[in-house]
Amino acid sequence: MSNLGSFVWGIADVLRGPYKPHEYGNVILPMTILRRIDCVLEETHEEVQKLVKKAEGAAEDLLAAMIQRKTHLPFYNTSPWTMHKLLGDPEDLEQNLVQYISGFSANLDVFQRFGFIQQIHRLAEKNLLFLVFQRFVAIDLSPSKVSNAEMGDLYEHLIRTFNESSNESPGEHFTPRDAIRLMVELIFAGDDEALSKPGTIRTVYDPTAGTGGMLSIAEEHLIGTPEHPGMNPQAQLNLYGQEWNDQSYAICKSDLLIKGQDASNIQLGDTLADDKFAGMTFDYCLSNPPYGTDWKASEAAVKDEIARLGEHSRFPAGHPAISDGQMLFLEHVVSKIRPASQGGGRAGIVMNGSPLFNGDAESGPSNIRKWLLESDLVDAIVALPTDMFYNTGISTYIWVLDNAKPAERRGTVQLINATEFYTKMRKKLGDKGRELSPENRAAILELYAEHTEGENSKILRVDEFGYWAVTVERPLLCENGEPILDKKGKPQPDKSIKAKDKIEKIPFTYGGNTDGDAGRKETVAAYMKAEVEPYLPGAWADEKKTKIGYEIPFTRHFYKYVPPRPLAEIDAELKRVSAEIVAMLQEVME
Incomplete structure (x- = not known):
């Protein structure tokens, strides 16, 4: 892949001058897709031309059915051109190439998303079209030479390189494949017996599909490739995804079409505002939503859905602050896994650390955690090594969700500290200096499968993440240090103390009694007596202000005193x- 990526990237040298670095992708990405598709269609070109003549005047649906039956491909091109033939007529390349692009079947709408015809005219105007086109025709991107996995790597290499040259964030487009492989292995874990049966049919969905890396690797893991059979080559995995970015959508859709997947299963649009798969659920879900990105563009639609449908919406626990939409995707993913009544589903979603603990008690994030944990939807959380992603070195976590846990995992959450399970890369790619080797992934999966307490694995009851946020009032003192009493003879609270400084977080499990109001009062009283009153004589808990909160203090559970x-x-x-x-x-x- 590295040689191929360097070769394609080298074409940017031809563009330099008339095109700025941030514009290279507008030419090179669609040209790469076009060359890949052209290579796929080349063998059946003559047969398709005969069918086009035979079906002249017939409805498009009939022609499509005839071509698919003959070629076993879900897309086609009705023009008389191939890229090799186009190269033979340099004088008319511009108009013939436009005709070629216009000849693709309606389900292959990817070139419109790049505005590629406009780029063709621009290249021709700058006398660059033939030079660029000639270089692409010279590379063989046929599936027999370049596998689907290698093409995925090539797309990611190009996107990352283009974005680095224009100071944009590559993390918005894709997740490193080593991280994806771990996510896939985790969500498939526990379903090995069913997945090994011949004829097994499963569905997988990614609401933030990007270029389709997660979907492709899920298929690769289950079905495999001719060179590397997967878990069950006789299985069928139907891929579904939604993506907001036009170019990423175009790459994802063209890639999956080439693999024979249904093109209508890849949709363009804002997942939070407009769920293109409304009413549908899936066996598996995978997602890497953007970190720390606001959801203002989706705000009106999300809040309208919550107002109309409440607990039956995709966001039954409410919403987080407008500044970060990660937890909205977390709720959305839960809504898309197959209900437990139909066999259940699993999901893997990778996020930064803030969804573990952000927000005060009864805030949006805390309420979402409360709902997830009390509904027993969180199966495991895996802390990944830092420096794993191309655009950031921050800590990241894989949340494994399951709405039909096996008996031994019910009512618990497994925390896995995999921060030291990595292999150093010989050369950094952006911020990525570490990767998960097959051995690293196997070690993490073994910890998950064993489901036991250990140095890097903790098994915690759901109630161990809950706490009461208790407001502790201190008496207002007079000059001689005595409490000032109100008309009823009770001490007046000191209002000079900020509200946030009055809060004590009392774990549900403090003292071991968590049953109902009586248990809460007993626990709060015991906590005040042991932890507060010795240091703040006369302080009391204002029970009317007590709130319930949930947080997952991951680091605390693996802290090692040095x-x-x-x-x-x-x-x-x-x-x-x-x-x-x-x-x-x-x-x-x-």
Whole structure:
């Protein structure tokens, strides 16, 4: 792939000048897709031409059915051209290439998304069309030479390179394939017996499909390739996805069409505002929603859906702050996994750390966590190594969701610390300096399968994530230090203390009693007596202001205390360094 990527990227040298770096992708990406499709159609071109003549004047549906029956391909081109033939008529290349693009079947709408015909005219105007076209014709992108997986790698390489050259974020388009493979392996885990049966049919859906990497790797893992059979080559995996970015959608759709998937299963649009698969659910879901990105464009539609449908909407627990839509995608994904009454479904979604703990008690994020945990939807959360993604080195986590957990996993959440399970890359790609090797993934999957407590695995009951946010009031004191009482003889609260400084988070499990109001009152009373009153005499809990919150303090559960160095050792080092500095200063002064 690296040689192929470098070759295609080298075509940018031809564009330099009339095109700016951020515009290269507008030419190279659709040209790469066109060359791939042209290579796929080349073998059946003559047969298709005969069918086009035979069906002259017939309805398009009839022609499509005739071609698909003959070629077993879900798309076609009715023009007399191939890229090799176009190259033979340089003088008329511009108009003939437009005719070729216009000859594709209606389900192949990808070139419109790039505005490719306009680019053809622009290239011709700058006398670049033949030069660029000639270079693409020279590369063989037929499936026998370049596998689907290699094409996926090529698309990702090009997108990442283009975005780096224009200072844009490649993370908006795709997730590293090593991370995707782990996600796929995690959501398929536990379904091995069913997935191994001949004739098994499953569906997988990605609401943030990007270029289709997650869908492709899911198919590769289950079905496999001619060179590397998957879990069950006799199985069928139907792929579904929605993507908002036009170019990513175009790449995803063309890639899946070439694999023989139904083109209508890839939809263009804003998933949060307009679910193109409304009413549908799937066996598996995969997603990498954008991190820290606001959802203002979707706000009106999301809030309208919540107002109209309430708990029957895709967002039954409400919504997070407008500044970050990750948790909306989390709720959406839950709504798209097959109901437990129909056998259940599983999902993998990768997010940054904020959905674990952001928001105060009874805020949007806390309420979403409460709903997920109390509904027993969270199966496991895996902390990935840092420096895993191309555009960020921050901590990321895979949430594994399951609405039909096996008995031994019900009522619990498994936390897996995989931050040290990585292999260093010889050369960084953007911010990505670490990857998950097959051995790393196998070790993580073994921790998941064993489902036991250990150094890198914790099994926690759902109620261990809940807490009461209790407002602790302190008495207002007079000059002599005595509490000031109100008309009823009760101490007045000190209103000079900020509300946030009055909050104590009392875990549900503090003292071991979590049953109902009586359990809460008993727990709060025990906490106040042991943890507050010795330090704040006269303080009391304002029960009317108590709120329920949920958070997942992942790091706390894997914290390892590292004792400080002995003072004598630190003192000796300071003396040594001081002596070195004095010696260097003396050398300068001499």
